Amino acid sequence: MGIPSQVRIVEVGPRDGLQNEATPVSVAARVAFVEALVAAGLTTVEAGSFVSPKWVPQMAGTDQVLAALPARPGVWFPVLAPNMQGFLAAQAAGAQEIAVFGAASETFSKRNTNCTIAESLERFRPVCEAAAAAGIRVRGYVSCVLGCPYEGEVPVSKVVEVAGALAAMGCYEISLGDTIGVGTPLKSRAMLEAVAGVVPMERLAVHFHDTYGQALANILACLEAGVSVIDAAAGGLGGCPYAAGASGNVATEDLVYMLDGMGVTSGVSLDGVLAAARLITAELGSEPRSRLSKARPAIQG
């Protein structure tokens, strides 16, 4: 297909990133982080999650985060809503877009959400219907698309099945997630192409974690297959709950560096993302995990 001339980056730092950092960050800091990302040119910024703060304290107050973000044309702040209860809370908070999170691994589904894959899909169905009725967009995630921390290899056919089910339910976009970062380029591309057999490539996104340093190479392989939506997290936020000390999501700034160098338009400012990454990692008491941040150290005041 050839590499697209333009891609959209979906920034997942404020949700997938912060949710997997040990230190909870205040609502004010999360709002400042999202605003810095929007200022950097990102038009889709996952802003939080409507799950119980008992399980995910890092996402507490997502309603306040949404309330603090003024609506802007062409800018979306999806929030995770795993079930009807989460959806109603998201709707009450004024969400214009939600995300549901399925898995391609049966064991991961059971351990992560305490239900089978089939049960999780049945749980999403009324959420998608209610969202459609309310004019709220739904993004679908499929996790463990290239491997599972419990099962190891995950059959591509399972990824295709779950992605197809989410698309049929009305998800406008399906994000294919290498949750534990074990994927390599050719397997990543083959998986993407298999899914594109049932869901059009324009509705697919790829979501890589950099646990084994493969994220950018995998993204390149998928760009060559024609994908044009890429998830990333400023500062490489996130870590991996299944490999202590390991890297998190691919860093938005490393991705933007690659896209800029390839002449692929993303509309995102490298310096802007780096500033956002430094802002939030200062809150976390850490530093951005990107290579770029180390190559371009912050100017000391």
Added chain:
Amino acid sequence: MGIPSQVRIVEVGPRDGLQNEATPVSVAARVAFVEALVAAGLTTVEAGSFVSPKWVPQMAGTDQVLAALPARPGVWFPVLAPNMQGFLAAQAAGAQEIAVFGAASETFSKRNTNCTIAESLERFRPVCEAAAAAGIRVRGYVSCVLGCPYEGEVPVSKVVEVAGALAAMGCYEISLGDTIGVGTPLKSRAMLEAVAGVVPMERLAVHFHDTYGQALANILACLEAGVSVIDAAAGGLGGCPYAAGASGNVATEDLVYMLDGMGVTSGVSLDGVLAAARLITAELGSEPRSRLSKARPAIQG
């Protein structure tokens, strides 16, 4: 051309890696590092450099390193020999292969070796002739192939010219080095393909630094163009003298992980390289910079 089914990894950790680490390491530790790399399956391990220890104290005693390494069929220990004096010292130490180090950037050549590119090539000519007469192989490096710390962009035509000159002089292989790690995939591949117009692809190697996190993606792009020799350094040794704190060479273990996942044979054991990387970084008082090392922490004794 399609990705080759088999590649050779040239391990440069004991030279390009250690030479750019602040802490000099003893001869005994360097020998142990090289032996660990050979045990991991690497068949070309750059063992040191015959330059003045006044300028590069990290490479002092390269003659002793070579003396401590028994000859093994099919295993090569190239050493850098920048001029006739270095060549004679390498020959006296029993080197079977040497390397010469040219640049595609005029300013870099002047600052790094105090001569123009043309002068450096004239300096290599008698070295290549003497090596040929003595039955010693010569590998050629071209540095700054995708950018220069002083000049910025480097014209591909200059890379082609220098690579062609080294090949014409008798270098059996030319390694194209992104010395400062600024390259991105499409530019890397275009540069490689331009050079392959004058030097056959089978005689070309790629050498990437991970300063901006692009190394594996660049390698993937070059593999797709048919390159089958890749330089790497265990533990991502090396740093970048032009960006303090930045990453060094692409980590051999991250590369092997990618190749294994793609079904490309390298003959190198992932666990073996990781062990070698931990051995040498313990000497340096640091830790491997690879993503793999963080994803698979050492088992505490």
